[in-house]
Amino acid sequence: MRNVTLESQSNPESQIPHPVFLYACLYRPPQSEPARASLAVIAQEFSPRYECHRDDLVSIDVSGLERLLGPARVIGEELRRDAASRGVRVHVAVAGARMAALVLAHARPGVTIVEPGGEAGALAPLAIGILERLDDVVGADPCVPPSQGYGEARQSAKRDGSRPGPTLRPLVPSLSKNERSGQARGSAPPSDAMVETLSVFKRWGLKTLGELAALPSADLASRLGRQALVWQAIARGDDVRPLVPTLEEERFESSLELEWPIEGLEPLSFVLTRLLEPLSTRLERRDRGAAVLHVLLRLVTKDVHARRLELPAPMRDVRALRTLALLDLESHPPAGAVDRVAVVIDPTPGRVLQHTLFTRAQPTPEQVSTLLARLGALMGQDRLGAPATVDSYRPGAFAMMPFATEHDDQRRTRGTRREQDEPDAARSALNVVSALRRCRQPVPARVTIDDGRPARVTTDRRGFVGGTVVSCAGPWRTSGNWWADRSGGTDRSGGTDRSGGSDQPHQTYPPHQTQQSYWNRDEWDVALNDGAVYRIFQDRDTEAWFIDAIVD
Amino acid sequence: MPLARADLESLLRTRRLDRTLTTALPPLDPAGIPDEYVCAPTGHTALDARLGGGFPRGHLSEIVGPRSSGRTSLLLQMLAAATARGELVALVDALDMLDVASADAAGVQLDRLLWVRGHVVTNPGLCRDLNQRAVEQAIRAFTLVLQAGNFGLVAFDAGEAPADAIRRLPFTTWMRLQRLIEGSQTAGVLVGSESMARSSSGLTVKLGIGASGFGIRGTRAIRFGSRLFEGFDVDVRVIRARARAREDATVALRTLAACGA
Numbered sequence: 001m002r003n004v005t006l007e008s009q010s011n012p013e014s015q016i017p018h019p020v021f022l023y024a025c026l027y028r029p030p031q032s033e034p035a036r037a038s039l040a041v042i043a044q045e046f047s048p049r050y051e052c053h054r055d056d057l058v059s060i061d062v063s064g065l066e067r068l069l070g071p072a073r074v075i076g077e078e079l080r081r082d083a084a085s086r087g088v089r090v091h092v093a094v095a096g097a098r099m100a101a102l103v104l105a106h107a108r109p110g111v112t113i114v115e116p117g118g119e120a121g122a123l124a125p126l127a128i129g130i131l132e133r134l135d136d137v138v139g140a141d142p143c144v145p146p147s148q149g150y151g152e153a154r155q156s157a158k159r160d161g162s163r164p165g166p167t168l169r170p171l172v173p174s175l176s177k178n179e180r181s182g183q184a185r186g187s188a189p190p191s192d193a194m195v196e197t198l199s200v201f202k203r204w205g206l207k208t209l210g211e212l213a214a215l216p217s218a219d220l221a222s223r224l225g226r227q228a229l230v231w232q233a234i235a236r237g238d239d240v241r242p243l244v245p246t247l248e249e250e251r252f253e254s255s256l257e258l259e260w261p262i263e264g265l266e267p268l269s270f271v272l273t274r275l276l277e278p279l280s281t282r283l284e285r286r287d288r289g290a291a292v293l294h295v296l297l298r299l300v301t302k303d304v305h306a307r308r309l310e311l312p313a314p315m316r317d318v319r320a321l322r323t324l325a326l327l328d329l330e331s332h333p334p335a336g337a338v339d340r341v342a343v344v345i346d347p348t349p350g351r352v353l354q355h356t357l358f359t360r361a362q363p364t365p366e367q368v369s370t371l372l373a374r375l376g377a378l379m380g381q382d383r384l385g386a387p388a389t390v391d392s393y394r395p396g397a398f399a400m401m402p403f404a405t406e407h408d409d410q411r412r413t414r415g416t417r418r419e420q421d422e423p424d425a426a427r428s429a430l431n432v433v434s435a436l437r438r439c440r441q442p443v444p445a446r447v448t449i450d451d452g453r454p455a456r457v458t459t460d461r462r463g464f465v466g467g468t469v470v471s472c473a474g475p476w477r478t479s480g481n482w483w484a485d486r487s488g489g490t491d492r493s494g495g496t497d498r499s500g501g502s503d504q505p506h507q508t509y510p511p512h513q514t515q516q517s518y519w520n521r522d523e524w525d526v527a528l529n530d531g532a533v534y535r536i537f538q539d540r541d542t543e544a545w546f547i548d549a550i551v552d
Numbered sequence: 553m554p555l556a557r558a559d560l561e562s563l564l565r566t567r568r569l570d571r572t573l574t575t576a577l578p579p580l581d582p583a584g585i586p587d588e589y590v591c592a593p594t595g596h597t598a599l600d601a602r603l604g605g606g607f608p609r610g611h612l613s614e615i616v617g618p619r620s621s622g623r624t625s626l627l628l629q630m631l632a633a634a635t636a637r638g639e640l641v642a643l644v645d646a647l648d649m650l651d652v653a654s655a656d657a658a659g660v661q662l663d664r665l666l667w668v669r670g671h672v673v674t675n676p677g678l679c680r681d682l683n684q685r686a687v688e689q690a691i692r693a694f695t696l697v698l699q700a701g702n703f704g705l706v707a708f709d710a711g712e713a714p715a716d717a718i719r720r721l722p723f724t725t726w727m728r729l730q731r732l733i734e735g736s737q738t739a740g741v742l743v744g745s746e747s748m749a750r751s752s753s754g755l756t757v758k759l760g761i762g763a764s765g766f767g768i769r770g771t772r773a774i775r776f777g778s779r780l781f782e783g784f785d786v787d788v789r790v791i792r793a794r795a796r797a798r799e800d801a802t803v804a805l806r807t808l809a810a811c812g813a
Contacts, residue, residue, distance in 0.1 A: 361737070362640050363702040371700040375668055375693055383669045387652040387662050398652035403666050407640065432596060434783045435624040435654035437712065463714065531761055533620040533784070549651060551784075552624040552711065 020116055022063045022072060023243070024079055025101035027091040028056040029109070039090070040246070042083050046075075052246045053137045057105075059098050061243055076111040095119050099138075100237040103209075106133050119237025124210025128201055131209075131231055135194040138230060138240060197224060197231065209235035250286060252279050252345040261300050261337035265326055268338065272322045275343045280316045283347060289314025291348035295325050298340035305334040312405040313365030314348045320366040327373040365405040372403060393480050394519060395537075395548060396438045435552060436535065442546035445536060454526050457536060457547075464547060467528040474524030479540075481518045525551065592705055592739035594626065595633030599788060602803045603755065607705075611754025612730045612740040614792075616747050621759040622786035623711050623743050624654070630705060630741065632659035639664070639704025642697045646670035646690040646710045666703075668693045683717040691725060698732050698740065707741040710748070718748055726750070747792075756792035761785070 024046075026039050039058040043050035049061035062075050069075050072094045083090040093104035096116035100123055104112045107126050114122045190198075206212050213235040220228045230240050254275040262268050272295075283289060290311055297305040307328050315321065325343075363371070375384050385400040443464055448456040453474075458466035521537040528534070533551035538544070591605035600606050607613045607630065617623050627643075632655075634641045641664060643650065648669040656662060670690040687710065694708045710718060726749035733740045742748050747756055761784060788803045 361702050363700055367700050367702070371696060374696050378689065378696070379668060379670070379693055383671075385667060386665055387650065387655065387667050389652055389656050389662070396651065396653075400667075401663070404663060407664060431783075432622065432625045432629045432786075433654070433658045434622070435628050435658060436651040437624055437649040438651045440648055463712065531618060531620060550619060550649075550712070552620050552622065 020063065021096050022061075022065070022075075022094060022116070023096070023098040023101045024060045024062045024075060024092060024094045025098070025105040026058050026060070026079060026083065027093075027102075027105035028088060029091060030056075031089065039083075039088070042079070042086065042088070042090075045082060046079065049243060049245045051243050053102075057102070057137065059102060059243060061098075061245075062094065072115075073111070073113045076113055080111050095122070095237070097237045098239050098243055099234045102134060102137060103130055103234060106130055120210075120213060120235075123235060123237050124208060124213065126209045128206055128209055128212055128235075129198065131234070132190040132194060132198060134234070135190040138234065193227070197228065200224065247286075250282070250347075252282060252288075252290075252347055253342065254279050255296075255340065255342035258339050258341065261339045262341075263337045265329055265333070268329070268341070269322060269326055271341050272325055272343065273318060275341060276318045276321050279343065279345055280318045280321070283316040283345065283350075286347070287350045288347035289316050289350045290321060290345040292346035293321060293325060294342075294344040294346075295329065296342040296344065297334050297338045298342075299334055299336040300339050301336050303335065305338075307332060312369045314350055315366045315369075316350075317366050320370050323370050324373050327377045330377055362407065368403070368405040372405075393478065395478065395523070396440075436549040437552050438549045439547060442537075442548050445545045445547050447536065447538070447545040454524055454536065457526055457528060457534065457545075459547065465530060467530045467532075470527045470529050472524055472526040475522035475538075476524075477522050477540075479518075479520035482520065484518055523548070589737065592630065593633055594630050595636070596626075596629060596803075599803045602788075602790065603757075603793075607739045607741060608754045609737050609739045610734055612726065612733055612742065612749050613755040613757075614742045614744065614747055614749055615757055615759065616744055617759030618745060619712070620784075621761060622784070623759055624709075625658070625786075626757075626759065626788070627707055627709065627741065627743055628655050628658035628660060631655065631665060631707070632661075634705040634739075635659075635661035635664040637704065640666070640702070641705045642666040642668065642703050642707070644668045644670065644690055644694045644697065644706070644708045646687060646708065647712050649709070649712060666697070668697070683714055684720055687713060687717045687721065691721065691729075695729065695732065698729065698736075698738065701736055701738065703738050705739045705741065707743060709743040711743045711745060713744070715745065718744065718746075721748075723750075730754075754793075755790070758789045758791050760787050760789070 026042065028039060038055065040050065040052050043052075043058050043060045046065065047060050047062055050058055052058050060079075065075055066072070069078055076092045076094045080090060080092045083092075091105045091109050091112075093101040093108065093112040093114070095101040095104060095112075095114040097119045100114060100119035103123055103126065104114065107130050112122075201212065206215075212232055215232065217229060217232060220232055233240050256271055256275055258271070262271065291314055293309040293311060295307045295309070297307075299305055307325070309324055309328055311324070372384065382400070384403065386403045388399040388401045390397050390399050443459055443461050445457055445459045445464075445466070447454050454469050454472050456466070456468050520540045522540060523535060523537045525533065525535050534547050535549040535551065537546055537548050539546070589609070591600075591603070591608055593600045593606035594603070615623050615626055631641050631643065636659065641660075643665060645667060648671070650667060650669075652662070655665070668690075670693070671686040690708070690710070694706065697703060697706050729740065730749065749756075790802075
């Protein structure tokens with residue numbers, strides 16, 4: 001007694017009482033009548049910390065509820081009584097470990113109470129086949145370290161007198177199979193791996209959870225892998241992961257009734273800001289970003305002008321969202337004055353961005369998408385993007401692709417660059433590749449021929465003076481799509497520039513010549529006495545001459 | 553009191569504090585090593601050496617020259633070098649004259665190039681104001697891209713734009729753009745037939761046909777399998793430089809025809 005006093009004086013932490021964890025589990029056995037209330041509603045009545053594993057299974061953190069209701073048995077009885085009053089017949093188990101409560105709720109009807117520390121003993125006589133029913137709840141938990149389960153970590157945390165904190169919480173909560181697949185959240189048949197593991201246990205002669213718990217962990221892991229350790233931890237009454245509270249689906253919606261109808265976009269921007277700011281705060285609190293932004297404008301004509309913006313990246317910046325909404329409304333204005341504004345956001349998990357010291361900053365997806373929206377409103381959506389080459393011999397053919405808002409990080413690695421681009425880099429370090437300036441609409445020209453070669457080129461076009469040909473090269477005959485109908489009919493050979501998926505260009509050029517149209521011409525490069533160098537061509541069908549490009 | 557004043561003047565002289573008022577600040581890299589965070593290298597060794605590392609970031613620079621003087625070739629070379637460094641680049645093409653095959657041949661990573669195609673036409677007909685409006689629209693697009701920030705290189709190509717449409721722009725346009733780009737990591741480049749930004753520009757290079765003239769294949773032995781134009785020699789002359797590059801420095805470039813160009 002004296003020693004204890006001395007110890008408590010020397011270690012102040014020992015004076016703090018160890019927290020007692022208490023978990024309750026509700027399991028609704030299969031029954032013919034459909035349930036009138038969900039287990040989540042019952043759980044909410046007792047604790048905000050509950051986790052819905054399936055529609056028929058929920059675990060609740062009832063730690064500390066003893067002070068309000070009484071001992072564990074009273075809590076269990078209260079849970080059962082509350083469920084019965086709602087017309088739901090449930091199995092209730094209360095234990096110091098969540099997984100032990102889950103197993104006992106499956107195994108025993110009525111109310112089962114296990115004193116803290118007695119989980120292993122309570123589980124020991126249960127048949128090992130009970131694990132089949134928990135397969136979809138446990139699943140393959142990636143958070144269990146190979147040498148130490150969460151249970152052991154929790155036990156050590158108990159010894160330290162501290163509650164399992166966020167460090168032990170899985171970064172990505174392991175979802176049950178039903179949650180992953182999005183199916184109805186009922187009991188699912190056991191997986192093949194589970195069936196195989198259980199058959200191995202049965203071949204070994206194991207019949208109860210106690211026998212499984214008694215096996216040496218290292219030998220078990222060496223024969224059946226990490227997952228077997230999870231099953232053994234459950235058999236020993238240890239938790240394989242902490243409880244991950246289920247959060248209610250939150251609807252990110254905000255609306256405002258206007259006393260006086262709004263006609264212009266400028267006053268609407270203030271309304272949008274007022275609506276978006278609290279939504280942004282809520283999104284930030286939930287670590288969510290907006291994936292889709294719905295703007296619903298009720299007009300004075302009682303019509304609803306609805307706009308839907310699919311955002312290229314999750315964002316919650318109020319200015320960016322407001323600008324995008326306004327730019328969209330600018331190009332799609334409402335037909336009348338607005339007397340009610342509503343904004344609805346479809347949330348998505350937030351974007352994790354890790355900056356680096358060694359690479360140059362690039363525009364964020366928010367900046368790029370805002371810029372593209374602004375440029376699209378100014379120039380037209382078809383006038384901007386990323387150019388792309390096309391698989392065609394047609395002179396000047398290209399495609400426009402949407403400019404990506406996110407790009408892979410930075411320059412290629414040194415080794416790759418050295419291997420692949422060394423010849424190109426050496427060439428560009430000494431010389432420059434000569435480039436053309438394309439005339440999207442070829443400029444009609446008058447060409448005087450002397451001895452079969454262009455001798456003089458003139459045009460009526462302002463800016464193209466023309467002159468005597470100093471030197472020239474050619475002709476270079478090029479033609480294509482001669483197999484297609486010359487009037488631009490369908491190319492039955494199926495020749496297209498690109499196909500499929502998101503890589504499909506949204507526009508190909510020249511627009512006046514479809515990819516299936518026919519061309520046949522002789523090209524010349526001519527240097528005129530005024531110093532200009534042109535690429536000209538003669539259409540072999542019409543024998544008309546055109547300036548196609550400027551060498552610059 | 554006079555003695556104290558003399559002491560103060562002596563101290564000022566010793567500490568050379570007056571230099572801050574009369575001379576420019578020392579360069580950021582005292583060793584004189586070109587830093588790609590200060591300059592945007594063109595990728596051409598000789599030209600970069602003459603320009604003190606490349607085109608300055610945070611400045612509005614110009615590439616000017618007559619038609620067929622290699623302006624586009626140099627611009628594409630700069631875009632290729634910037635995209636090879638992993639930067640995002642933008643080109644406001646006032647006349648919509650970019651040849652995508654040439655850009656690809658120059659080594660530009662096309663997915664990193666934001667191409668804004670203007671509406672300026674070479675033949676406005678009777679609508680004389682058409683080009684003026686289109687140039688102003690292209691300038692607004694250029695402004696938006698600069699405002700977005702964090703692009704490595706942003707170019708405004710008005711190389712074939714009617715000179716009167718450019719001249720009718722208010723001169724404050726270029727001052728405003730220069731103020732917009734100052735302090736950023738973006739190198740702004742204007743391409744035109746004559747100087748546009750003038751005193752607002754950080755660096756102006758003028759391109760012209762070199763003394764060696766044209767290398768058109770017609771004067772040489774014909775080699776089958778290659779295309780028509782072989783290239784030309786270009787003289788690049790620095791006619792205005794605020795820092796680093798020496799004015800009147802001249803570099804000879806040789807352009808080569810790309811396969812398929």
